[in-house]
Amino acid sequence: MKNVALVGNPNSGKSTLFSKLTGVRQKVSNFPGVTVEKKSGMLRLPSGDEVMLTDLPGTYSLFPNSPEERLVVNILTNDQDPHYPDFLVYVADVSQLERHLLLAMQIRQLDIPMCFIANMSDLATKAVNATALESLLQVPVVVVSAKKPEDINTVKSFIQDNILRGNHRVSELTLSGYPLQPAEKEIIEAIGEKTGIRHGYKAKLMAHHGQWLDIAAPYKSWLEAEVAKKPFHNMESQVREVNYWYSRFLPVVQGLKTDTEQGYQSRLTNTDKIVTHPVFGPILFFAVMFFVFQAIYAWASYPMDWIEGGFSAVSTWLESVLPAHFLSELFIHGIVAGLGGVLVFIPQIVILFLLINLLEESGYMSRAVFMFDQIMRKFGLNGRSMVSLISSGACAIPAIMSARTISNPKERLLTILVSPFISCSARLPVYAVLVGFVVPDVMVWRIFNAPGLVFMGLYLLGILAALVSAWVFSKIIRSGEPSSLVLELPAYKNPDLRNVWLSTRDKAMSFVREAGKVILVISVIIWALSSFGPGRALETARVQAENESTERALAEKETQLLISQYQLEASYAGRLGKFIEPVITPLGFDWKIGIALITSFAAREVFVGTMATIYSIGQEDETATLREKMKKEKKQDGITPMYNPATALSLLLFYVFALQCMSTLAVTRKETGSWKWPVIQFAFMGVLAYVSAWVGYVVMS
Amino acid sequence: MEIMEGPLTPRLLAMGVTPRSTCVILQKAPFGGAAILGLDHHQIAMRDEELAYIIVDLVKDKVS
Numbered sequence: 001m002k003n004v005a006l007v008g009n010p011n012s013g014k015s016t017l018f019s020k021l022t023g024v025r026q027k028v029s030n031f032p033g034v035t036v037e038k039k040s041g042m043l044r045l046p047s048g049d050e051v052m053l054t055d056l057p058g059t060y061s062l063f064p065n066s067p068e069e070r071l072v073v074n075i076l077t078n079d080q081d082p083h084y085p086d087f088l089v090y091v092a093d094v095s096q097l098e099r100h101l102l103l104a105m106q107i108r109q110l111d112i113p114m115c116f117i118a119n120m121s122d123l124a125t126k127a128v129n130a131t132a133l134e135s136l137l138q139v140p141v142v143v144v145s146a147k148k149p150e151d152i153n154t155v156k157s158f159i160q161d162n163i164l165r166g167n168h169r170v171s172e173l174t175l176s177g178y179p180l181q182p183a184e185k186e187i188i189e190a191i192g193e194k195t196g197i198r199h200g201y202k203a204k205l206m207a208h209h210g211q212w213l214d215i216a217a218p219y220k221s222w223l224e225a226e227v228a229k230k231p232f233h234n235m236e237s238q239v240r241e242v243n244y245w246y247s248r249f250l251p252v253v254q255g256l257k258t259d260t261e262q263g264y265q266s267r268l269t270n271t272d273k274i275v276t277h278p279v280f281g282p283i284l285f286f287a288v289m290f291f292v293f294q295a296i297y298a299w300a301s302y303p304m305d306w307i308e309g310g311f312s313a314v315s316t317w318l319e320s321v322l323p324a325h326f327l328s329e330l331f332i333h334g335i336v337a338g339l340g341g342v343l344v345f346i347p348q349i350v351i352l353f354l355l356i357n358l359l360e361e362s363g364y365m366s367r368a369v370f371m372f373d374q375i376m377r378k379f380g381l382n383g384r385s386m387v388s389l390i391s392s393g394a395c396a397i398p399a400i401m402s403a404r405t406i407s408n409p410k411e412r413l414l415t416i417l418v419s420p421f422i423s424c425s426a427r428l429p430v431y432a433v434l435v436g437f438v439v440p441d442v443m444v445w446r447i448f449n450a451p452g453l454v455f456m457g458l459y460l461l462g463i464l465a466a467l468v469s470a471w472v473f474s475k476i477i478r479s480g481e482p483s484s485l486v487l488e489l490p491a492y493k494n495p496d497l498r499n500v501w502l503s504t505r506d507k508a509m510s511f512v513r514e515a516g517k518v519i520l521v522i523s524v525i526i527w528a529l530s531s532f533g534p535g536r537a538l539e540t541a542r543v544q545a546e547n548e549s550t551e552r553a554l555a556e557k558e559t560q561l562l563i564s565q566y567q568l569e570a571s572y573a574g575r576l577g578k579f580i581e582p583v584i585t586p587l588g589f590d591w592k593i594g595i596a597l598i599t600s601f602a603a604r605e606v607f608v609g610t611m612a613t614i615y616s617i618g619q620e621d622e623t624a625t626l627r628e629k630m631k632k633e634k635k636q637d638g639i640t641p642m643y644n645p646a647t648a649l650s651l652l653l654f655y656v657f658a659l660q661c662m663s664t665l666a667v668t669r670k671e672t673g674s675w676k677w678p679v680i681q682f683a684f685m686g687v688l689a690y691v692s693a694w695v696g697y698v699v700m701s
Numbered sequence: 702m703e704i705m706e707g708p709l710t711p712r713l714l715a716m717g718v719t720p721r722s723t724c725v726i727l728q729k730a731p732f733g734g735a736a737i738l739g740l741d742h743h744q745i746a747m748r749d750e751e752l753a754y755i756i757v758d759l760v761k762d763k764v765s
Contacts, residue, residue, distance in 0.1 A: 061715035098742050099717040238711040239704075246719055267739065268727045278731040370746035374734030485735060486712055487746040 002051040002163060004043065005085035007072065007107065009100045010058030011490040013119040014091040015039075017146045018055040019499045021155065028506040031083070036071050037404070038083075045160040046153070054083060060099075062106040062205060063238045065484070066407045074214045076110055077202055081214065087163045088114040094128050094143065095120075097253045104137060105245040109201035115162045117155060120145040128256045136252045178244055187232045194226075195219055204241075208234055271492055275367050285368055289390045292355050296348045296394035297425060303347035311340030329531060330524070338523030341603065342516040345397050345663065346508050352391055352398040353504040360405065361495035366487050373485050379467045380474020382411040383485075389415070389466060392422035393459075396664045397515075400671055401507060410479045414470045416671055417681050420664050421466035423459050423656060426604040430655050431458060433608055436627060437648030454652075461656050465688065511667070518666035526602045526662075530573040541570035564613050573598050587654065587690070588647035588697040590635075597660070604660045646700035650693040658689035703756040713754065716745060723760060726752075 008014040019026065022041030031038045036057060043053040056075065057068035064070045075083045088107065092100035097118070104116065116139050118128055130141040142158045144151035180188070184204065191203040197215070206216040210223035227234065274280050315332050322328035359365045369383030376385050384406045391399035399419045406412035423431075439450040532538070545566040549559040568574055577594030584594055592614045600607035608626065615629040633642040659665065659682045668678040703720050704710055717740055718724070727744065728737040735748045738755075 061711065063711040063715065065709075065712045096717075096742060099715075102715055235706060235708070235710060239706065239714065242711055242714040243720070246714075268737070272728070272737075276728050276731075276737065278729065282731050366746065370735060370737065371731050373746075373748065374730055374732040377734070482708065484709060484712075484751060485746060485748045486709065486716060486751055488716060489737060489744040489746055 002086045003054065003084065004051045004087045004089060004159065004163065005054045005056050005075075005083070006089050006091055007056050007076075007103070008058065008091035009060055009093075009096070009103060011488060012058065012091050012093045012096070012100055013146050014058060015055060016496050016499060017091055017117070017119065017152075017155070018053065019496065019502060020146055020152045022053055024502065026502065028503070028510065031071055036068050043156070043159070045164075046157050047160055047164070049160070049164070051087075051159075051163065053089075054085070059103055061103055061242065063208065063242070065486075066481070067409060068407065070209075070212060073205065073209065074212075076107065076112065077205055078214045085112060087159075088112050089159060090114055090116045090139075091119055092116070093120075094118050097128070097256070098250065101136075101249040101253065102242065102245050105249060106241075108137060108139070111199075113162070114139050115158060116141040117158070118143045132252055132256055136249055177248075178241065181237070181240070183231045183233070184237055187227065187230050190226055190230070191219075191223070194222060204237075207232060208238060269492070272367070272489075275364065276371060281367070281371050285371060288359070288364075289387070292352065292387075293390055293393055295355060296352050296391060296398065300347040300351050300394070304344050307344050307347070308340065311336065311343075330527070333531065334524035334527040335520065337527065338520040341523050341663070342512060342519050345395065345511065348395045349398040349401065349508050349511055350504055352394075352402060353507045354500060356387065356402055356405075357500040357503055358495050361493070361500055363490045363492045365405070366489050369487060370485070370489070377483070379470040380411065380414050381470050382406045382408060382415065385411065385415040385470075388419050389422055389463075392419040392424060392466075395424050395426070396420040396422070396661070397511070397667050398507075400664065400667050401511065403671065408481050408483055410474070410477055410481060411483065413477065413672065413677065414473050416668055417473055417677065417684075418466040418470045420659055420661065420681070420685065421462050421469065421657065423462040424604075426661065427458075427655055429605045429608045430600075431455060431652060433611070433626060433630075434643075434648045434652050434655075437630070437643045438645045438652065458652060458656050461653075465657060469684070469688075511670075514670040515663065515666040518669060519663050522662040522666075523602055526573075526599060528572075529576065530568060530571050530599055532572055533567075533570045533575070534572070537570040538567050541566035561613075565615070568595065568610075568613050586697070587650045587693045588644075588701070589651065590642065593651065597654075600660050601662055603663065604655060607655075607660075644701070646697050649700050650697035653696045654689045654693040656689070657685055657692055659685040702758075705754045705756060707754050709751055709754060713751070717741075717743060718745065718755065724755070724757065 006014050006018055018039060018041075021043050026039055026041030029038050029040070030036065039055040041053055043051050045051065056072050059069045059072045061069075062073050062076075064073055075081050075085075076088075078084060090104050090107065092104065107114065116133065116137055118130065118133065118141060120143065128143055130143050133141045140158070140162050142154065144154055146152065146155075184207075187207045188200055188203040191206055192198050192200075195203075195206070195218075197203050197206070202215065206213055206219075206223060207227060210216045210220060210227060216223055268276070275284060315336055318328070318332045318336065322332070356365075359368075365384070365387075368386070372383040372386045376383055385403070388399045388403045388406075391402060396419050399422075400416050403412050403415040403419070406415060435451045435454050438454055442450050444450050444453060533541070542563050545563040546559065548554075549562055554562065573595055574591075576598050577596075578591040580594045580597075581589075581591040584590075584597070589597075592611075595614060596607045596610040599610045611630070612626050615626060615633075630643045631641065634640065635642050665678040665682060668681055669675055672678070702718075702722055702724055704713055704718065718738070722741050725739045726736050727739045730736060730746075733749075735746055736752060738745050738747055738752065
């Protein structure tokens with residue numbers, strides 16, 4: 001099957017065209033070895049033949065500035081690359097030909113068969129003369145509007161005609177047309193002799209990009225020495241070349257225009273006067289973000305409840321039909337529960353990405369990045385990090401995934417690392433149980449409710465931790481990419497809803513596929529830890545609980561709760577809790593809290609459930625009853641209450657900072673592509689949690 | 702408009718910030734540090750450091 005690639009500048013309408021051409025038969029994956037998203041899909045031509053269509057990342061020129069652009073240059077120069085296209089479909093926006101032809105001119109030097117699609121993104125644009133473009137580029141040109149369904153068929157036949165007939169005109173614009181400087185000529189010849197690459201333009205690109213170009217890899221050190229030795233100035237030569245291409249095509253483009261649109265962009269649109277306004281802009285942004293936050297926080301809770309309810313109904317049903325066997329237990333409490341734990345994130349992921357994609361496609365996001373660039377930059381982050389951090393207030397999982405849109409690798413990594421510091425919705429139940437032990441429910445200055453103030457303090461602490469640690473990491477992590485902001489602000493447009501939905505669907509699917517596995521495995525491990533004990537420990541615990549229950553003449557339900565409590569204590573999780581007790585004693589925690597810390601690694605809210613089991617409380621109204629039980633709990637001396645303000649505060653601080661969430665770890669691993677960063681993240685947040693819990697405990701007691 | 706030579710020059714050129722075109726600062730970022738540059742056919746947001754690479758001749762004092 002033929003490999004066909006779409007190339008063009010960002011905002012050329014390439015992605016819209018891609019989704020129109022492939023329909024729902026597209027798939028998003030990663031280019032191997034890099035975190036650059038790859039969109040590919042089958043394109044059925046009118047003849048019935050199929051080709052594999054890949055949407056290459058938007059690129060401004062073959063002198064790249066981002067990992068995405070470097071990838072494109074690598075693919076197009078290396079005919080051994082698995083993604084090397086048999087045929088190129090170049091997409092340019094008719095109203096932006098002054099820029100969109102630059103890359104086309106450069107790519108023409110690579111001698112890959114190609115056709116050119118001049119897309120009228122704005123239906124009001126006057127059609128251009130295809131013949132003039134054809135004679136400039138020496139490739140077939142068609143002028144269409146990707147918005148018109150009939151034009152999509154035109155594009156398909158156009159591609160078919162040109163691929164199947166091998167109908168691409170031979171390039172007349174080889175480098176011979178470009179007046180090579182002696183220094184350029186010298187290095188190109190030297191490279192040709194050394195490497196056997198006689199293709200002048202590829203050799204020139206090797207001279208420019210010897211550091212990272214795949215075809216230059218075997219000669220990397222030789223090239224470096226050679227470029228340093230020869231009077232070849234890399235930057236100067238790039239500028240010269242770009243200027244040359246401009247001088248070739250600008251006269252043609254100007255000849256195409258019938259009306260003078262000069263000065264069209266010399267004023268802000270009315271929308272931008274408000275959207276980027278120094279005062280209203282940020283207000284609008286926070287209003288939009290509040291809406292996004294509200295949507296993931298509140299709306300997602302309904303489908304999440306259905307998913308949780310559904311899974312617990314399925315477990316109950318399975319428990320009633322499956323024989324009491326350890327395999328059934330594993331299936332119900334390990335696998336089914338783990339699956340529920342994966343799927344429960346889907347509503348939040350879907351809602352967040354629907355909204356983010358809408359903002360992105362409409363053109364709003366680049367304005368937001370522009371407005372907040374300065375603030376976020378102080379912390380080593382990016383304007384887009386703002387969106388991730390705010391989304392983290394609902395859940396770090398979709399937030400970390402949304403950092404994908406940050407193109408600078410370092411800024412993206414920092415955003416991923418610090419997002420979990422923002423207090424997410426799963427911390428709320430933990431805060432709710434504990435906050436009452438820190439301060440009494442009284443009013444402060446008549447207007448503030450004391451627990452409410454503590455709540456706010458915890459949220460602020462999270463934000464502070466995120467920003468400060470981003471700053472610290474930004475000083476430690478070496479930057480591969482200089483930070484810059486040269487961002488095109490595309491005209492606002494109506495988002496292509498199908499595009500928005502497809503990319504949202506792909507996000508959810510990739511979460512289930514990749515992070516799901518890790519979550520499932522950890523959830524089975526945690527289940528095993530809390531349901532098995534060494535030897536016959538669990539049996540002994542059951543007998544003990546039953547004896548005690550007979551002695552105290554307890555009802556059936558209370559007996560069951562007592563059995564669960566004793567069995568949890570006797571399990572491996574219980575042993576681990578006791579085992580780590582010496583480590584957590586300085587924080588004011590006992591082994592019971594230790595158990596809850598271990599089990600709540602599955603998800604923070606599990607803390608409440610585990611504490612309920614430890615204190616033999618049923619599932620109904622657990623928070624209130626749990627608080628009562630905890631109030632009565634005494635330390636080993638039997639006099640001092642266990643949950644004094646110091647312990648409770650220490651525990652709260654621990655939960656503000658600690659990465660008590662296996663799903664976050666799984667998603668960080670998925671997004672960074674290795675276990676290195678989740679491990680660093682876990683350790684860093686753990687140490688911070690431990691130290692601040694300790695400080696909190698010491699200060700309060 | 703002229704572009705000073707620096708690591709970002711090819712980038713700026715490729716994004717349509719080209720010699721002899723006209724440009725105008727349209728909006729400063731709310732918290733400073735960056736601005737929107739209006740060019741003949743499109744608009745680009747840039748940091749002050751990057752704007753420093755662009756040398757202009759004053760054509761008009763103020764665009765109404």
